[in-house]
């Protein structure tokens with residue numbers, strides 16, 4: 001089954017056509033990277049796929065639910081319970097401990113943590129001995145790993161990661177990407193990641209390249225060199 005399925009999705013902002021007839025399937029348990037020059041529509045694609053923005057045309061199905069047919073409450077619930085988000089700037093709550101940050105989505109949903117899953121997740125992201133710390137006491141890499149645990153705590157159908165390594169040094173970025181890939185391989189977590197970095201996208205199972213609101217390339221098992229070369233030709237147009 002597909003965790004996410006976009007069919008003929010378009011999105012216009014007035015005269016600007018940010019997405020033009022985009023169709024895309026993300027099978028469960030796979031890792032997809034979305035690349036493309038600035039302004040090509042990556043964020044718009046992700047926002048439409050995550051129910052944060054409403055397409056002008058086409059359909060978006062997440063975890064079997066046609067988002068366009070849901071009322072606002074059901075869409076909010078779907079986002080809260082079935083979708084995880086990881087941002088470039090981590091977006092942890094500074095006043096909360098790491099543990100409270102990680103379990104926040106469950107509290108918002110009025111759900112009790114599954115203790116076994118929480119332990120496993122926290123151990124897997126390497127933060128078991130940091131749970132009482134505040135975000136400011138942690139490195140950027142540790143904060144992003146906490147944000148990844150927070151995104152996974154509800155066992156969502158899909159995690160959307162927007163430039164998750166954009167603020168990290170090379171070594172932390174490598175760790176975070178390795179972690180995302182492992183979560184896909186070990187837990188069959190579906191991940192969709194927007195990135196400008198060909199080396200990051202090369203960790204995905206598949207990469208799509210966007211230009212002018214369209215998907216212009218689909219690369220299975222992408223290499224950093226192939227992606228970098230493709231982006232150079234797009235940038236040169």
Ligand SMILES: Nc1ncnc2c1ncn2[C@@H]1O[C@H](COP(=O)(O)OP(=O)(O)OP(=O)(O)O)[C@@H](O)[C@H]1O
Nearest residue numbers: 013016017018036037038039040041042043044045
């Ligand atoms: N809220 C908005 N109102 C008007 N135009 C918008 C809005 N959001 C995006 N756009 C336009 O839609 C197009 C696609 O933007 P989008 O942010 O999706 O690109 P992107 O590939 O994510 O770029 P970047 O890599 O710079 O983040 C651009 O022309 C942008 O200016």
